[in-house]
Amino acid sequence: MKLTLFFSLLLLTFTARADWQDEAATGALLLADDRGNISAATLLDTDAHITASGPLARVTLTQRFRNASQQFREGRYLFPLPENAAVDGMVLTIGERRIVGRIDKKAEAEQAYRQARASGKKASLVSQQRPNLFTTAVANIAPGETIQVELHYQQTLDVDGRRFQLRLPLTLTPRFTPATETPHPLDSLLRNTVANPGGTAEAGTASIHIDLDAGNRLATLGSPSHAIHSQRHGRRYTITPKAGPVPMDRDLLLNWELEDTGEPLATSFYEEIDGEHYALLMVVPPETEQASALPRETLFIIDSSGSMGGAPMRQAKASLQLALQRLKPGDRFNITDFDSQHTLLFEAPATVNDSSRQQAQGFVDSLQASGGTHMLPALSATLSQPASDGYLRQVIFITDGAVGNENGIFRALHQQLGEARLFTVGIGSAPNSHFMTRAAQFGRGSFTYINDQNQVQQGMDTLFRRLESPLMRNLQVQLPQGIVAERWPQKLPDLYAGEPLLVAMKLSGPTDQITVSGYSDKHWQQPVTLPNNSNHPGTASLWARRKIADLMDRITLGAPETDIAPLVTQVALRHQLVSRYTSFIAVEETVSRPAHEPLLHDTVRNQAPHGTQQSTAWPGTATPAPLLWRLAGVLLIVTLLLWLRQRRQAHGAV
Amino acid sequence: MARYERGLLVLSLVALLGLAGWASWLDGKAWLAQHLIAHAWQTTLDQGAPQRPWPWADTWPVARLTTPAGKNLYVLESTSGEALAFGPGRLAGGIGSDQALTLAGHRDTHFAFLETLNTGEALTVQFTDGSRHQFQVAAQQVINSQKQPLHIPLDDQQLLLITCYPFDAITPGGPLRYVVAAHTYPDETQRDGATNQGHSKG
Numbered sequence: 001m002k003l004t005l006f007f008s009l010l011l012l013t014f015t016a017r018a019d020w021q022d023e024a025a026t027g028a029l030l031l032a033d034d035r036g037n038i039s040a041a042t043l044l045d046t047d048a049h050i051t052a053s054g055p056l057a058r059v060t061l062t063q064r065f066r067n068a069s070q071q072f073r074e075g076r077y078l079f080p081l082p083e084n085a086a087v088d089g090m091v092l093t094i095g096e097r098r099i100v101g102r103i104d105k106k107a108e109a110e111q112a113y114r115q116a117r118a119s120g121k122k123a124s125l126v127s128q129q130r131p132n133l134f135t136t137a138v139a140n141i142a143p144g145e146t147i148q149v150e151l152h153y154q155q156t157l158d159v160d161g162r163r164f165q166l167r168l169p170l171t172l173t174p175r176f177t178p179a180t181e182t183p184h185p186l187d188s189l190l191r192n193t194v195a196n197p198g199g200t201a202e203a204g205t206a207s208i209h210i211d212l213d214a215g216n217r218l219a220t221l222g223s224p225s226h227a228i229h230s231q232r233h234g235r236r237y238t239i240t241p242k243a244g245p246v247p248m249d250r251d252l253l254l255n256w257e258l259e260d261t262g263e264p265l266a267t268s269f270y271e272e273i274d275g276e277h278y279a280l281l282m283v284v285p286p287e288t289e290q291a292s293a294l295p296r297e298t299l300f301i302i303d304s305s306g307s308m309g310g311a312p313m314r315q316a317k318a319s320l321q322l323a324l325q326r327l328k329p330g331d332r333f334n335i336t337d338f339d340s341q342h343t344l345l346f347e348a349p350a351t352v353n354d355s356s357r358q359q360a361q362g363f364v365d366s367l368q369a370s371g372g373t374h375m376l377p378a379l380s381a382t383l384s385q386p387a388s389d390g391y392l393r394q395v396i397f398i399t400d401g402a403v404g405n406e407n408g409i410f411r412a413l414h415q416q417l418g419e420a421r422l423f424t425v426g427i428g429s430a431p432n433s434h435f436m437t438r439a440a441q442f443g444r445g446s447f448t449y450i451n452d453q454n455q456v457q458q459g460m461d462t463l464f465r466r467l468e469s470p471l472m473r474n475l476q477v478q479l480p481q482g483i484v485a486e487r488w489p490q491k492l493p494d495l496y497a498g499e500p501l502l503v504a505m506k507l508s509g510p511t512d513q514i515t516v517s518g519y520s521d522k523h524w525q526q527p528v529t530l531p532n533n534s535n536h537p538g539t540a541s542l543w544a545r546r547k548i549a550d551l552m553d554r555i556t557l558g559a560p561e562t563d564i565a566p567l568v569t570q571v572a573l574r575h576q577l578v579s580r581y582t583s584f585i586a587v588e589e590t591v592s593r594p595a596h597e598p599l600l601h602d603t604v605r606n607q608a609p610h611g612t613q614q615s616t617a618w619p620g621t622a623t624p625a626p627l628l629w630r631l632a633g634v635l636l637i638v639t640l641l642l643w644l645r646q647r648r649q650a651h652g653a654v
Numbered sequence: 655m656a657r658y659e660r661g662l663l664v665l666s667l668v669a670l671l672g673l674a675g676w677a678s679w680l681d682g683k684a685w686l687a688q689h690l691i692a693h694a695w696q697t698t699l700d701q702g703a704p705q706r707p708w709p710w711a712d713t714w715p716v717a718r719l720t721t722p723a724g725k726n727l728y729v730l731e732s733t734s735g736e737a738l739a740f741g742p743g744r745l746a747g748g749i750g751s752d753q754a755l756t757l758a759g760h761r762d763t764h765f766a767f768l769e770t771l772n773t774g775e776a777l778t779v780q781f782t783d784g785s786r787h788q789f790q791v792a793a794q795q796v797i798n799s800q801k802q803p804l805h806i807p808l809d810d811q812q813l814l815l816i817t818c819y820p821f822d823a824i825t826p827g828g829p830l831r832y833v834v835a836a837h838t839y840p841d842e843t844q845r846d847g848a849t850n851q852g853h854s855k856g
Contacts, residue, residue: 305712306712306734306736307712307732307734307736307737309734309735309736310735340710371710371712372706372710372711372712373712580752617804618799618804618816618831619733619738619743619745619758619816620735620738620818620826620827621738621758621759621760621761621765621816621817621818621831622760622761622762622817622818622823622826622827622828623680623684623739623760623762623763623826624677624680624825624826625677625680625681625762625763626762626822626823626824626826627824627825627826628673628674628676628677628680629673629674629677630824631673632670632673632674632677635666635669635670635673636670638666639663639666639667639670642659642662642663642666643663645659646659646660646663649659
């Protein structure tokens with residue numbers, strides 16, 4: 001009986017942590033009305049034109065839909081952008097007419113959409129639903145009419161050393177969001193409805209055309225998902241699928257690898273917009289097997305508060321144990337464990353040897369999740385340990401991110417981190433992964449996300465590969481006399497194996513020559529020629545996105561949003577970016593719906609496949625109390641029966 | 655023989671008391687904690703800073719939810735199992751967020767009232783800055799959480815309440831969730847009449 005109880009308690013824990021991303025993509029585009037009924041498949045075809053410049057890609061995606069029903073409909077289309085992508089343009093075409101969407105302040109865009117919808121005009125709105133999910137609402141589609149949505153977005157690509165990967169999401173699956181049935185003025189804007197999972201509908205085919213300028217000569221170029229055909233013109237390549245239009249049953253993946261010369265490679269991309277000069281500098285580290293000679297001091301901070309209870313604590317402990325095994329003899333380390341209080345393993349960072357490692361393993365084994373999350377004192381205590389001269393200090397912070405005072409922690413990092421690098425490891429469903437990413441960026445480190453016991457090994461391997469191989473420090477960018485740049489990041493991180501460094505710059509004037517320098521075991525310097533005779537679309541937009549991210553961080557740091565919002569709006573409007581304060585709107589000029597005909601809602605929804613998005617886990621929302629009460633009830637009867645039986649026997653005996 | 659049976663009786667009595675004790679502890683904790691949190695909430699409103707209901711708590715009240723029956727529930731920051739034992743938890747949304755305010759609670763304690771909550775009924779939420787927002791229940795739905803991932807809409811005019819389903823299930827940990835969606839009233843002028851306009855859907 002006890003076993004049953006524990007089993008159900010375990011179930012409770014597991015349901016709360018279940019992972020929803022493992023569902024296979026169905027390859028269907030669904031069209032549903034407000035009640036979640038599938039009515040028709042309206043995606044006719046998809047056309048993608050991609051220009052890839054080094055680590056950036058600009059994508060023009062055109063999708064055509066048809067209202068196959070007998071009524072006027074309103075469609076809603078969710079587009080699963082790949083990670084690190086942002087929409088910066090949209091064109092809506094209805095029949096023969098063409099409407100160019102404009103970017104507007106968010107409130108004004110929504111108002112314009114509402115007005116258009118109420119007066120029977122067609123309108124389409126793209127708004128930042130979540131970082132990588134965009135909504136397009138299309139109002140007033142006449143029966144049998146075809147609507148074309150053309151979306152322009154840009155993304156920074158997945159990079160591993162000299163290898164780059166471009167992903168074009170072409171697979172579709174449904175995903176739940178709560179529905180509402182009562183009409184509401186904002187109904188059609190940002191609210192989602194339910195699509196019936198498992199419903200099948202036809203999906204059209206996709207035509208794909210890719211132009212690639214990787215920045216240097218390529219060692220390899222290929223696609224693991226599709227057979228491709230490629231043609232080279234100097235530094236540029238043209239790529240198309242061999243089969244022509246491809247079915248929308250899998251994402252398109254394109255991989256390429258830059259030639260390795262054994263030296264860091266610095267290359268650049270350039271874009272001029274209205275007389276403003278934008279440059280993107282990319283420094284690609286060489287492939288290396290040897291670990292860096294720089295001695296390191298690794299400070300671990302592990303969160304063992306109550307919210308880490310269960311699977312997260314097991315994952316955190318396993319991660320830390322793996323990390324301890326990877327420490328090199330002669331380096332230094334220490335561990336800070338915190339919940340309501342904090343404990344340092346050693347008074348000061350200790351040298352890595354068998355006995356200190358054993359002591360640390362025992363310390364980690366004995367950690368138990370309980371108590372509150374008082375992160376700030378633990379962070380201060382860790383960072384205020386005396387620095388060991390000549391050691392590169394790296395702080396590794398393992399937590400579920402359930403902190404209340406983000407701003408306080410950010411400020412403490414500003415004041416106390418100094419030259420140290422901060423790497424954050426997020427455990428569990430990590431509601432604060434945004435904060436942890438930004439903290440790692442500020443600390444010139446990286447953020448590793450571990451959501452599952454199976455990801456511990458891989459996640460920590462990747463992290464340690466970075467930690468162990470800092471290839472170059474003190475990176476500097478020198479501009480010619482008289483030229484200044486507003487550049488992101490302002491603080492240049494170290495160059496780590498496997499991670500190209502990107503610097504986005506807005507230059508005060510035209511120039512064709514910049515110099516990059518750094519220090520590994522000796523001084524390194526390389527001149528870079530700006531390719532200002534060719535245009536790399538997306539360069540300016542990347543700069544603008546970095547600037548907006550920096551401005552948004554200032555809000556986190558305590559700057560009043562009323563001061564920052566106009567600055568963000570200005571950059572976003574200038575560079576056609578969707579942000580917290582801006583969205584796109586496209587409105588048709590003429591009325592197409594007879595006023596007496598009702599408007600029904602269609603929902604067209606799709607989803608990025610496994611791994612590109614993070615959805616929220618459902619919380620466990622029941623206690624075992626009802627079960628316990630029932631078991632107690634059964635036991636009460638048993639007890640009474642036993643008691644009666646004994647009484648009867650006792651009487652019988654007398 | 656009698657000794658054996660007496661032993662069995664004692665064992666069964668001990669197990670009975672143990673189970674009943676455990677169950678009362680779960681229910682009692684849920685009830686008692688809300689009273690302690692009510693105090694912390696008042697302090698939060700007075701001082702304008704998050705206030706832990708007891709010194710070692712890993713969470714703090716972030717909102718007050720008032721049911722149509724006028725019962726107050728104090729919403730805690732976090733939806734960890736630990737926090738949900740004490741009160742409904744905030745999963746997303748709230749002050750400074752673009753997302754729908756999303757709250758989760760236990761079906762057998764704090765969110766048991768969802769079972770009888772009808773479309774059109776009004777819920778009130780008060781935030782730590784003292785502001786009050788009225789929401790009207792728009793829809794209820796049963797979701798299989800293993801089939802459909804939770805996706806919180808980017809719409810701060812919406813309130814979502816999540817609890818386990820069915821309400822009378824015996825064992826915890828089932829895959830079904832009951833989701834109630836509510837909206838703010840379109841604008842201030844409609845607020846007064848809105849409760850009368852609401853239609854019940856059973």
